[in-house]
Amino acid sequence: MDTRTNILKTALELYNSQGVNTITSRHIAAKMGISPGNLHYHFRQTDEIIKTLYEHLAADFDVLVSELESIHPVSLDTLRDFAVRSLELAYKYRFIFLHFVEISLRVPAIRKDYYALTQRREKEFFAIFRQLKKEGIFRTDLPESIWEALVTQIFIMGDFWLSNNELTGRLKGSNAIKHYSEIFSGMFYPYLTPAAQARMAE
Amino acid sequence: MDTRTNILKTALELYNSQGVNTITSRHIAAKMGISPGNLHYHFRQTDEIIKTLYEHLAADFDVLVSELESIHPVSLDTLRDFAVRSLELAYKYRFIFLHFVEISLRVPAIRKDYYALTQRREKEFFAIFRQLKKEGIFRTDLPESIWEALVTQIFIMGDFWLSNNELTGRLKGSNAIKHYSEIFSGMFYPYLTPAAQARMAE
DNA sequence: TAATAATTAGTACATTTGTTCTAAATACAG
DNA sequence: CTGTATTTAGAACAAATGTACTAATTATTA
Numbered sequence: 259m260d261t262r263t264n265i266l267k268t269a270l271e272l273y274n275s276q277g278v279n280t281i282t283s284r285h286i287a288a289k290m291g292i293s294p295g296n297l298h299y300h301f302r303q304t305d306e307i308i309k310t311l312y313e314h315l316a317a318d319f320d321v322l323v324s325e326l327e328s329i330h331p332v333s334l335d336t337l338r339d340f341a342v343r344s345l346e347l348a349y350k351y352r353f354i355f356l357h358f359v360e361i362s363l364r365v366p367a368i369r370k371d372y373y374a375l376t377q378r379r380e381k382e383f384f385a386i387f388r389q390l391k392k393e394g395i396f397r398t399d400l401p402e403s404i405w406e407a408l409v410t411q412i413f414i415m416g417d418f419w420l421s422n423n424e425l426t427g428r429l430k431g432s433n434a435i436k437h438y439s440e441i442f443s444g445m446f447y448p449y450l451t452p453a454a455q456a457r458m459a460e
Numbered sequence: 461m462d463t464r465t466n467i468l469k470t471a472l473e474l475y476n477s478q479g480v481n482t483i484t485s486r487h488i489a490a491k492m493g494i495s496p497g498n499l500h501y502h503f504r505q506t507d508e509i510i511k512t513l514y515e516h517l518a519a520d521f522d523v524l525v526s527e528l529e530s531i532h533p534v535s536l537d538t539l540r541d542f543a544v545r546s547l548e549l550a551y552k553y554r555f556i557f558l559h560f561v562e563i564s565l566r567v568p569a570i571r572k573d574y575y576a577l578t579q580r581r582e583k584e585f586f587a588i589f590r591q592l593k594k595e596g597i598f599r600t601d602l603p604e605s606i607w608e609a610l611v612t613q614i615f616i617m618g619d620f621w622l623s624n625n626e627l628t629g630r631l632k633g634s635n636a637i638k639h640y641s642e643i644f645s646g647m648f649y650p651y652l653t654p655a656a657q658a659r660m661a662e
Numbered sequence: 663t664a665a666t667a668a669t670t671a672g673t674a675c676a677t678t679t680g681t682t683c684t685a686a687a688t689a690c691a692g
Numbered sequence: 693c694t695g696t697a698t699t700t701a702g703a704a705c706a707a708a709t710g711t712a713c714t715a716a717t718t719a720t721t722a
Contacts, residue, residue, distance in 0.1 A: 277561070282708080294671090411646075678709080681705090689699085
């Protein structure tokens with residue numbers, strides 16, 4: 259395998275399992291059996307590794323979102339499917355979410371990028387809400403401010419369910435994803451019309 | 461002022477403003493104008509400073525909870541008041557929430573303590589939910605699993621609203637608290653009975 | 663094949679960090 | 693006032709870290 263790709267793969271493994279602050283470029287090189295010099299030939303600065311991994315995550319997530327947007331009409335099932343895929347992706351790059359503030363301090367470019375991203379996503383969520391209301395899945399009797407609060411909730415839950423898992427359950431892999439996708443389902447439930455709630459209970 | 465207390469005060473300031481990983485015991489000593497030797501006379505290990513600050517937070521929060529539990533019957537206003545006080549307290553010790561996973565890795569005792577705490581809190585929340593249902597404030601037509609999901613939501617939101625603020629809005633002090641207490645209100649809204657919703661809209 | 667470019671190993675260096683140690687200064691008790 | 697305990701400063705050390713540098717090896721290209 260390409261050394262550069264291998265560095266990214268090994269770094270992801272180590273960051274995920276031991277945290278972004280305990281793992282240094284030397285650890286990554288040692289685990290791969292290459293010299294520190296070699297590693298720094300491919301990534302002059304260690305932070306570039308983190309930045310690259312973040313970019314991979316962002317790119318993968320963009321694919322998920324554009325897939326979602328291509329489906330019309332949006333059903334509750336497509337939404338649930340999207341949620342599960344998002345959780346899986348987040349789990350793959352979990353060190354980013356587990357150390358999000360740390361990383362955004364260390365690599366300011368990530369912070370800027372993330373900020374721009376949330377601005378875009380916010381609009382996309384509102385568009386999806388609008389569709390789901392039209393289709394009789396989401397309630398239409400809630401004040402607008404409630405939907406705004408929901409978007410922030412989605413962001414916080416989406417970014418930090420992994421941290422919650424780390425601090426409490428420590429569920430691994432598919433167990434974690436299963437548990438938290440149920441939390442996400444539950445989170446939307448009170449926003450559904452009675453008809454949609456009934457369909458969900460089946 | 462007591463040197464020990466002063467160390468804690470200065471450490472809190474620096475951790476809050478610059479993060480727990482960038483600030484070292486030397487930074488704290490320098491800011492206070494004392495020697496590193498002196499600082500380590502009072503706290504043999506730097507982590508003890510973090511642990512002590514966490515204990516202060518936990519103790520302060522315990523006071524809030526026991527105050528809440530002493531009030532009968534629980535109204536929507538007491539709940540909102542409790543939420544605002546909680547947010548204020550979290551803001552005071554914000555570095556802990558901004559670096560929760562980091563810290564729990566660095567100081568395993570904190571992790572254990574937090575885990576035990578959430579177990580307790582979970583029960584307390586269910587008890588409060590039961591009361592609020594009895595009083596006609598919370599809906600009684602939602603399945604039990606939805607309330608379980610809500611508790612996890614409350615934990616995640618409560619622990620990570622500060623991280624969300626750090627990554628996006630960067631609101632300061634009372635502005636942050638105001639904004640996120642509205643998010644919290646919005647979060648509970650769909651769980652309220654129509655009567656309670658109407659009263660809230662006033 | 664010869665020359666050039668890319669990759670790699672290994673070493674080296676300045677900085678930082680947590681912590682310890684010693685001695686001085688200060689506070690306090692009898 | 694004298695002796696003891698507490699507090700403080702400052703130096704010292706070992707370990708770790710990011711990164712740069714040099715020389716060797718390997719791959720590529722003409």
